[in-house]
Amino acid sequence: MKRRLGAFFLSCLLFGGFADAGGPLRVTGAGATNAGQPFVWDVSNPIRYTVDGGPLSVSPSGQIVSSNSQGVARVQSLFQNWQSVPTTSITYSYAGQISGAGIPSNGDVKTIQDFNAALGLCNGGTQSPVIFDADGSLLRALGLSPLIIGFSGTCKLDYQAGHIVSALVFLNGEFQDGVNDPTTSNYELTADQFDEAITHEMGHFSGLGHSQINLDLFKSGFAGNCPVDELAGLPIMFPVEFCQSRKSAGLPILAPDDVAWISKLCPHATFASNYGTISGFVFFSDGITHVQGLNVIARQVDDPSTPQDESKRVAVSVVSGFEFTGNPGQAITGDNTGGSQYGSRNPALIGYYEIPVTSGTYTVQTENVDSSFVGGSSVGPLDPPAITYGAYEYWHQYESAFDNPAQKDALTVQAGQKLSNINFILNQTPPRFDQFEDGEVRLESPPTPFLLRDPRELWPLVRLS
Numbered sequence: 167m168k169r170r171l172g173a174f175f176l177s178c179l180l181f182g183g184f185a186d187a188g189g190p191l192r193v194t195g196a197g198a199t200n201a202g203q204p205f206v207w208d209v210s211n212p213i214r215y216t217v218d219g220g221p222l223s224v225s226p227s228g229q230i231v232s233s234n235s236q237g238v239a240r241v242q243s244l245f246q247n248w249q250s251v252p253t254t255s256i257t258y259s260y261a262g263q264i265s266g267a268g269i270p271s272n273g274d275v276k277t278i279q280d281f282n283a284a285l286g287l288c289n290g291g292t293q294s295p296v297i298f299d300a301d302g303s304l305l306r307a308l309g310l311s312p313l314i315i316g317f318s319g320t321c322k323l324d325y326q327a328g329h330i331v332s333a334l335v336f337l338n339g340e341f342q343d344g345v346n347d348p349t350t351s352n353y354e355l356t357a358d359q360f361d362e363a364i365t366h367e368m369g370h371f372s373g374l375g376h377s378q379i380n381l382d383l384f385k386s387g388f389a390g391n392c393p394v395d396e397l398a399g400l401p402i403m404f405p406v407e408f409c410q411s412r413k414s415a416g417l418p419i420l421a422p423d424d425v426a427w428i429s430k431l432c433p434h435a436t437f438a439s440n441y442g443t444i445s446g447f448v449f450f451s452d453g454i455t456h457v458q459g460l461n462v463i464a465r466q467v468d469d470p471s472t473p474q475d476e477s478k479r480v481a482v483s484v485v486s487g488f489e490f491t492g493n494p495g496q497a498i499t500g501d502n503t504g505g506s507q508y509g510s511r512n513p514a515l516i517g518y519y520e521i522p523v524t525s526g527t528y529t530v531q532t533e534n535v536d537s538s539f540v541g542g543s544s545v546g547p548l549d550p551p552a553i554t555y556g557a558y559e560y561w562h563q564y565e566s567a568f569d570n571p572a573q574k575d576a577l578t579v580q581a582g583q584k585l586s587n588i589n590f591i592l593n594q595t596p597p598r599f600d601q602f603e604d605g606e607v608r609l610e611s612p613p614t615p616f617l618l619r620d621p622r623e624l625w626p627l628v629r630l631s
């Protein structure tokens with residue numbers, strides 16, 4: 167059986183801390199004027215990025231496969247994928263070669279010393295570099311896997327204003343060197359697939375985190391030809407690249423989830439007249455205690471008059487508690503008093519979700535984040551993801567702890583409309599520690615006792631009760 171190489175493709179290193187949220191990459195914390203808001207660029211001016219002065223890709227024998235000017239043109243056109251979304255105001259501008267202290271005069275970032283110099287410029291907030299690792303040697307020198315197509319991260323943040331000041335993109339040109347030789351871990355991607363990987367990294371650069379939609383495609387081991395309806399709904403910000411390119415299937419490079427979230431984070435004036443919002447809370451079976459870390463997906467109801475399945479194609483997601491910190495801290499062990507510098511501490515946000523959708527009729531459902539999405543592939547505020555028993559449920563009008571999780575009611579949303587309190591009560595989650603506990607007491611106790619690494623651990627207990 168052909169190994170699914172794709173499962174290794176998109177690993178995204180994040181500099182300086184935790185990855186927060188499916189939707190935004192990170193949200194503001196205690197030091198911010200407004201905690202719990204996504205970190206975004208100040209988009210009143212174009213985001214200025216600099217680019218490596220070397221070639222994008224060279225062959226193992228040293229031949230230039232993709233030149234510097236080809237690489238620069240490609241980067242420019244791929245940033246355009248995000249900029250051309252009509253409901254976002256984000257714009258980018260090429261600001262020349264990477265230059266500054268420690269960078270070779272030709273701008274070619276090749277060695278660890280060069281990389282550290284570029285990272286230093288980025289951390290200082292003066293440059294947002296796009297680095298070409300033409301033969302994958304820099305990636306290897308950094309101790310990273312040659313199966314990484316690229317990585318990206320924000321460098322300097324304005325914690326108070328909640329702004330991204332600078333960010334970095336790193337591209338492994340070995341995937342475009344014309345050689346596919348597993349014996350040297352030198353794999354090849356089609357140009358369209360590589361473009362998608364770059365576009366994914368540019369999504370992180372722009373402030374987006376990972377999104378999980380149509381996970382069954384990934385779980386079922388599709389490699390290459392994924393069904394087009396499901397591929398259409400699969401975000402470019404999914405943590406792993408494994409299907410045929412979207413372009414080769416006749417699809418736009420961005421999925422509806424990507425378009426919705428870049429617009430939500432950096433809205434154009436037209437955003438409000440094109441998008442509505444579905445929001446609410448996810449609760450454990452007591453109907454009081456918030457659940458953080460569940461993936462929530464709004465799917466458009468299928469239109470039977472079209473050959474396409476809109477329920478797979480048009481879907482937007484977020485992770486519950488995306489505005490709340492993934493690590494509130496504790497004073498007991500003396501090494502984590504304040505917890506993460508990211509995320510709100512307002513307990514009213516622990517189970518809150520909010521999904522931007524275009525006008526239409528939607529179902530909403532919850533699910534676990536896949537347990538393999540950890541570290542640089544994490545989705546949402548919790549890493550590793552919390553696996554919650556009873557996580558799989560559609561919303562319906564009469565939510566309770568004893569309802570049929572497959573029962574669903576559709577919601578019609580108009581542009582500009584905010585549907586709130588679309589709340590989930592999960593079924594048969596474990597009882598709370600103290601059934602007489604007051605709901606407000608949750609302020610001090612995050613819901614860890616109910617979160618299991620593996621739902622199977624709990625299954626016999628639930629069956630017996």
Ligand SMILES: [Zn+2]
Pocket residue numbers: 176177178366370376404405542
């Ligand atoms: Zn990523």
